[in-house]
Amino acid sequence: MFSYVPPVEDYRFLLSEVLSFDVVMAEMGKDVDTDLAIAVLEEAGKMCAERLHPLNRHGDEAGSRLIDGEVHTPAGYPDAWADFVNAGWPSLSASPEYGGQGLPFVLQLWLDEMMSATNLSFALFPGLTRGACEAIMVHADEALRTTYVPPMISGEWTGAMALTESGAGTDLALLKTKAEPQGDGSWMITGTKIFISSGDHDFGGNVVHLVLARLPDAPDGVRGISLFLVPKYLPDAEGRFTVRNTMSVGALEKKMGIHAQPTCVMNYDGATGWLVGEAHKGLAAMFTMMNAERLMVGIQGLGIAGGAYVQAASYAKERLQGRSADGAHGPVAIIEHADVRRMLLNIRAFVEAGRALAGWTALQLDRAHSHPDAAERVRADALVALLTPVVKAAFTDMGFESAVQAQQVFGGHGYIREWGMEQYVRDARIAQIYEGTNGVQAMDLVARKLAMANGAVVESFFDLVCGDLNIGPSTKVGEKTREALALLREATAALRGAAVDAAGAASVDYLRLFALVAMGWMWTRMAGAARNGTAQHQAKLAVADFFADKILPQAHSLAAAIAAGEKSVTALATDAF
Template sequence: MPAYTPPIEEIDFLLRHVLDFDAQMAALPNFSEINSDLAVDILSEAGKFCAEVLEPLNAVGDKHGCTLLDGSVTTPPGMANAYRAFAAAGWTTVSADIDYGGQGLSRVIQILFDEMLSSANLSFGLFAGLTRGAVEAIGHHGSDALKAAYLPKMISGEWSGAMALTEAGAGTDLGLLTTKALPRGDGTYGITGTKIFISSGDHDFGGNVIHLVLARLPDAPQGVKGISLFLVPKFLLNSEGECGERNRFTVASLEHKMGIHAQPTCMMSYEGATGWLLGEAGRGLNAMFTMMNAERLFVGIQGLGVAEIAGQKARRYAEDRLQGRSSDGTRAPVAIVEHADVRRMLLEGKSFVEAGRALAVWVALQMDIAASHPEPVIRKKANGFVELLTPVVKAAFTDLGFEATVTAQQVFGGHGYIVEWGMEQYVRDARITQIYEGTNGVQALDLLSRKLTADGGAIARDFYALVRADLKAAASVDAAASLAEKLSVALEKLEALTDGVNRRSGDLSQLSGYATDILRHFAHVSLGWMWVKIAANGAMSDDACWDGKAQTARFFMDRMLPKASILADIADSALKADVMDAAA
């Protein structure tokens, strides 16, 4: 199989010609010295690490998996050394706070790096992604003492992080969790309980593993308002701030999973483990969602990354595999890429991945604006856009990413089902992205019941106004005019759906069965918007990356967008009649 090729040229094209990266960075005090040249240089080096160090370990990790012996986890051969090299090269510090040793770079650089990590080795990328999420939660909600004690070494990669939410009887409904936290009177708490599905719960990389654990104080009320968040390290710190005595929790077992075999997914047993309150008592979910929202965007990027590498390998296979006759019957055998249905499969993945990457960069820019813009009103609006798009990126990118990965496997025919070709691993690995960090059905309900109705629908309407303005501007560009016209019809449907949802915001129970349809349509309108931007801006550049994009953009508008628009029509019918009641 051909090696992974980091999409650096595509990234360069997006930053320079489509999303106005340099001007966006120049307007942000924290990032004003960052430009496309710097971003591409950094990502080029990151891509080399992913391609040369991490991808060769992907199949190895899948074959060997993780093992548990005497309460300690051993990761597959090469994984620990790769992580130490990853940290030594500074890749754990990219977007982290400079006050604690981070580089403080743009979220755009981080998200594009996350895509390449996910393409090269999904299991490996989780170690870094979960640590970054834990760092953000501690940074936002920890005391100065906790931040000083833990953040520098977590950011440097010497220590890692994990989030411990799920229990056997409390998955999505965290209000049912039973793990206890007993105050000890000295500022610490004894944490007792069992958690399942804990990614990166333990490993053999060395250093500490910092668990963020949801638990209940003795006087806590039932439900989510009674949950608090605690920092629980694998090793307690000695007087020098280094790893000392082992804390009282263990890995009870490792989960045997469909995919991501190189990622230790643990059942954790906390047996009076020492922990520290993170944030306010009873507001644990508020603190944890700082981590979870970042993780949900990260998981969406995982879906994108796996679709990218699966598509790369499918395209190369289709160019090399000889089978069948040419369409005019004059040549045989021909490369299967000449067959119309194979091209259709390749274009389905390509039309998602290229627009998805552009949308991911746009969301990351909004994160940078929300963090750094000097105007509070602009920061607030950007943060609203991030919140609106978070469930869309998580659910749609992982659904579409999985579908694209399965389709890429199909290009290989029988070879795609054979382990040696690697495609079946991508399918197995990609499947979890639709499930963890909140299943995609939960994301759709979040969009329907919270995000579309936020501020009476004002945030959604502001987003649609941005799209509408770009469609109007694109109408005067030959390469984009027809695309803008087709997307305008889909946007009108989305606006009408949003208005209907807000009219019924007091009772959306009858519409909840259509939440996934609404999210899929929202995602396709957003991806179509990116294709309009790519066409309107890219066509006027002399960048070689523009070649072929006009065809891909037309394919998306003609073949992919109409499918989602049908779902919008179905959801609209539910707004006009109690279809779910009638079906029951």
């Protein structure tokens, strides 16, 4: 396995030349500039390359284990967590009000990318904790916030969310976990949850679960769901968290990948918990956490692709096989073969555009939280909501495809454990499934997000893209993106208000088309910035041309599939399957 190379110079290019980072920070009155941001990202890259990447294969092979009811993560993980916490990484973008550093979210998202590239199992611990903190800060009362948020932000405690039950996955209306009042403001939670990532571990400290359950008087359906904070440890008489709550790990799921991550079956046997937000309105509170997690999961796909690319490109430049294209000499490094270059460029074209789009989206989230203009905060928040299902689904689909292509570059060596490529493929697969499957994300985009503000949000995004396409000299990628945007506008008009079957038949293709346009937009911006003839800029222009020639033409076939409608999807009788 080759060493991981953090993409710090690409981050520098994006911040300084594409995303106008210093200008955005100045607008929000933040005392952060590109130099500080790069210094943070450099340290983050070192931590990922030197601390997390060496643990990845061992963690995969050893896995987390359940021994006498206690979770044991692979050797080295508790120490790595302690180092991660002592360096202050859990608090990077968290609110200073609760002990966070308050740095821009774009730095957090790119830290997530590098952690996912080097050790996805580890990356889930801080990511889930951050999402739980978001929900608690937005919806819980002051007592819960001041008690639980600061130690979660510091990394002393961790978080998890407990939604799924064996009979209630995406359809949360079917969940059966119960909550009964105990007369002192707390509730008794009884039920079993499955697929609970980071449900327990041996890092020390508390594990704070956010659990969906039903009150005794709960109405049927999702309107009857409430959210509860259920900690592993309860306070004793002196306020120290030493009393074991009546919750336990019944089993660890045996999974295709992310073996070092303890994915738990959790039993709540009359466990003590506290209501977060209003009764019967837990789903809205939980979606605060889930929306944050969906962005994080999209970045997992991006990170996997970037990490796999580093390995595959390094291998392709060293592996000797075959003769040169003109047959004059050999063996040559396989990077000389057109098909190998095609696969590597497919990955790189996604990774660099995805990294840019992730950065742009993260800056919109920063604007939504901190911009002095209330109207600008609302606008930015709506754009993040629109792009969240696109980032989650497209990045994880393309991340998995990239991992498979990187594995293919290795040939037979990619199929064996030694090089780490088969682990990338196995680990990447879950990101397409959890936090709402990618089909659900596509339906969310078509059925809900296109309708926001009566379609004004998506139209404002299209106008933003179109405005950038009209700035500066014409480029190949800009012209191809303009064509794809026209197709996307037509598809959007056709799907607005579509019936359920029509929306469902088109939604996955539509989301892919949307993602291609968004990435073409980013490549147009990057190509426009790459004008000074440096090696980095020349490489950007070359990959932008590849994206225009080899990837953006997919927009036409996607548009044709969308226009074909739902008839061929619904025609086959159910019994014929």
